[in-house]
Amino acid sequence: MSLVGDAWIVCAKELRDALRDRRTLLVVLLSSVVLGPVVLVALSSLVATMEARAEQREVYVVGLERAPTLVNYLQRQTWRVMEAPPDHEAKLRDATLGVPVLVLPADFEAALRRGDAPRIEVVTDSANRQADAGARRVAQALAGFNRERAMLALALRGVAADLLEPVQVDERDLANAQARGTQITGMLPFFVIIAVLYGALNAALDTTAGERERGSLEPLLATPASRLSLVLGKWGAVAAVAMLIAVLSCASFLPAQWLMRSDTLRSMFQFGLREAGLFLAVLLPFGAALSALLMAVAIRCRTFKEAQANSSVVIVAASLLPMLATLNPGAEARWQLWVPALAQYTLMTRVLKGEGFGAEQIVVPLLGCALLTALSLAYVVRSLRAAAAR
Amino acid sequence: MIRIEGLAKQFHAGGRTVPAVCGLDFDAADGRITGLLGPNGAGKTTTLRMLAGLIDADAGRLEVDGLDVRAQPRRALARLGLLADVRGLYPRLTARENIVYHGRLHGLPADAAHARADRLAALLEMTPLLDRRTDGFSQGERMKTALARALVHDPPNIVLDEPTNGLDVVATRALRETLRHLRSAEGGGKCIVFSTHIMSEAERLCDRVVVVAHGRHVAAGSVDELLARTGATDFEEAFVALAFGPAGAAP
Numbered sequence: 250m251s252l253v254g255d256a257w258i259v260c261a262k263e264l265r266d267a268l269r270d271r272r273t274l275l276v277v278l279l280s281s282v283v284l285g286p287v288v289l290v291a292l293s294s295l296v297a298t299m300e301a302r303a304e305q306r307e308v309y310v311v312g313l314e315r316a317p318t319l320v321n322y323l324q325r326q327t328w329r330v331m332e333a334p335p336d337h338e339a340k341l342r343d344a345t346l347g348v349p350v351l352v353l354p355a356d357f358e359a360a361l362r363r364g365d366a367p368r369i370e371v372v373t374d375s376a377n378r379q380a381d382a383g384a385r386r387v388a389q390a391l392a393g394f395n396r397e398r399a400m401l402a403l404a405l406r407g408v409a410a411d412l413l414e415p416v417q418v419d420e421r422d423l424a425n426a427q428a429r430g431t432q433i434t435g436m437l438p439f440f441v442i443i444a445v446l447y448g449a450l451n452a453a454l455d456t457t458a459g460e461r462e463r464g465s466l467e468p469l470l471a472t473p474a475s476r477l478s479l480v481l482g483k484w485g486a487v488a489a490v491a492m493l494i495a496v497l498s499c500a501s502f503l504p505a506q507w508l509m510r511s512d513t514l515r516s517m518f519q520f521g522l523r524e525a526g527l528f529l530a531v532l533l534p535f536g537a538a539l540s541a542l543l544m545a546v547a548i549r550c551r552t553f554k555e556a557q558a559n560s561s562v563v564i565v566a567a568s569l570l571p572m573l574a575t576l577n578p579g580a581e582a583r584w585q586l587w588v589p590a591l592a593q594y595t596l597m598t599r600v601l602k603g604e605g606f607g608a609e610q611i612v613v614p615l616l617g618c619a620l621l622t623a624l625s626l627a628y629v630v631r632s633l634r635a636a637a638a639r
Numbered sequence: 640m641i642r643i644e645g646l647a648k649q650f651h652a653g654g655r656t657v658p659a660v661c662g663l664d665f666d667a668a669d670g671r672i673t674g675l676l677g678p679n680g681a682g683k684t685t686t687l688r689m690l691a692g693l694i695d696a697d698a699g700r701l702e703v704d705g706l707d708v709r710a711q712p713r714r715a716l717a718r719l720g721l722l723a724d725v726r727g728l729y730p731r732l733t734a735r736e737n738i739v740y741h742g743r744l745h746g747l748p749a750d751a752a753h754a755r756a757d758r759l760a761a762l763l764e765m766t767p768l769l770d771r772r773t774d775g776f777s778q779g780e781r782m783k784t785a786l787a788r789a790l791v792h793d794p795p796n797i798v799l800d801e802p803t804n805g806l807d808v809v810a811t812r813a814l815r816e817t818l819r820h821l822r823s824a825e826g827g828g829k830c831i832v833f834s835t836h837i838m839s840e841a842e843r844l845c846d847r848v849v850v851v852a853h854g855r856h857v858a859a860g861s862v863d864e865l866l867a868r869t870g871a872t873d874f875e876e877a878f879v880a881l882a883f884g885p886a887g888a889a890p
Binding site: 255258259262265266269270463464465466467468469470471472473474475634 | 688691692693694713714716717719721723725726727728729730731732736740741743744745746785788789
């Protein structure tokens with residue numbers, strides 16, 4: 250009747266019990282392991298569509314034959330220029346036409362030659378997002394046309410074209426591709442935290458409040474096994490389930506990125522074995538601490554239902570704490586690593602940015618998890634006997 | 640052998656102090672069935688819970704085979720089998736797994752625990768149930784499983800809290816037979832204590848009845864002795880006289 254021996258017996262029984270709960274297990278697996286990659290793949294196809302649209306260079310023109318100069322310029326810039334259908338306004342309104350329309354005056358070419366600045370209407374519908382995005386690109390192309398005409402005019406008069414641009418503007422973006430990608434993949438750490446939480450939830454509640462509700466805690470405490478060994482065994486089983494979910498949800502992102510349709514997103518989202526390993530280094534201790542915390546919350550409750558209501562505090566906290574990081578988008582503060590859930594979110598975001606983290610960054614969250622685990626388990630041990638007396 | 644002396648327990652609820660057990664004494668010998676008979680709220684369940692170390696006594700002494708439960712709970716518990724009023728089985732585990740789990744926690748090796756489950760199943764006539772999940776069990780089947788679980792470590796002392804609650808006639812009779820067997824020399828000559836509020840249960844089964852009211856012992860003896868003492872011909876009359884009469888009135 251050793252501490253470890255008894256704890257092992259309890260752990261094996263609780264694991265068997267949890268694994269027999271097929272329906273709950275299936276829901277947890279589906280929601281935590283399948284949903285993440287599905288969201289990622291869906292996101293990637295969305296980004297791919299947006300990219301395809303960004304490259305689309307098409308424009309419809311009313312009065313194509315009136316403006317050979319403009320059409321020539323647009324075609325040199327690899328635009329496809331087509332005659333607009335007569336009902337283009339209606340089509341733009343109901344979004345069956347995803348391309349902006351240029352309306353040219355009848356004497357466009359002559360006015361242009363005279364230098365009368367003829368008016369071009371760019372017709373779009375701001376509720377039609379596809380056409381609206383195209384309109385911005387068409388406007389840029391028209392600005393280019395203006396610049397070219399102006400330069401030609403100045404060159405004819407012997408004026409240097411540089412006068413038109415007294416200042417040169419160059420942009421230099423310091424973010425690497427992975428860091429840019431976190432704008433899109435930033436939800437993944439949040440997602441795996443929630444997956445681990447829901448993975449632990451059912452098992453944690455079943456081994457504490459569920460055991461009280463069934464009345465099986467009383468006979469269990471009447472065995473000579475020590476309370477500490479019972480609690481350690483139960484926690485071991487719950488933590489094992491949480492860790493299993495953590496491993497599965499991290500592993501599920503590996504095949505997910507092969508399915509991603511956007512090349513840009515794929516190059517931004519680099520999630521290999523190294524990243525999965527770093528994620529797990531953060532998530533496994535977190536899963537263990539979360540299991541202990543949920544058990545501590547649930548042991549006070551007489552029924553499973555009551556425990557579910559009480560554990561929503563933990564769920565809300567684990568969902569909201571990472572948001573502190575997004576509210577404060579600047580450099581991460583030192584204190585962030587001391588807050589559970591926020592620390593894990595911060596470290597996983599670093600991994601996704603391609604920055605990784607060193608031993609000194611993981612030590613603080615590890616200590617936090619160990620402290621939370623020890624306090625929670627001590628509380629469960631202390632409450633266990635009071636819990637048996639209904 | 641179970642001995643209880645001067646046992647006292649108060650509960651605190653909403654600022655009020657409710658005495659549950661006040662100075663209860665009784666003892667139960669080996670090879671005997673001792674009934675703890677009393678009305679609802681007499682403190683029977685509280686007493687048995689304290690005996691099983693589930694709640695702390697305020698005062699008094701609880702002994703199992705000479706071991707002080709309050710001082711050496713784990714050693715005392717190893718010599719005690721408890722059938723609680725709520726059966727508390729794990730519905731996703733089979734009857735065998737329920738029994739073996741407790742056997743292992745009592746320190747039995749796995750094969751010994753399995754062998755013990757088989758023997759108890761034969762004794763309780765529940766062998767066909769053994770490898771079914773307890774989810775859909777009837778009250779009688781649940782009681783048998785819980786009893787087998789309580790007996791898995793072959794304890795010399797058996798404590799049952801309202802064991803016939805919710806059982807039909809057939810299951811009640813089977814339980815009675817089992818308890819008589821456990822009392823007999825071939826069944827191990829166990830010391831059996833059970834609580835009940837049902838007269839006929841006590842009358843049919845008990846070698847000795849301890850009448851409890853308001854947390855105190857009011858009388859003890861065989862059914863015949865209690866009848867003789869009260870001058871009643873009917874055990875129910877005798878019980879009412881003892882539990883609610885002058886001796887059992889609330890202080």
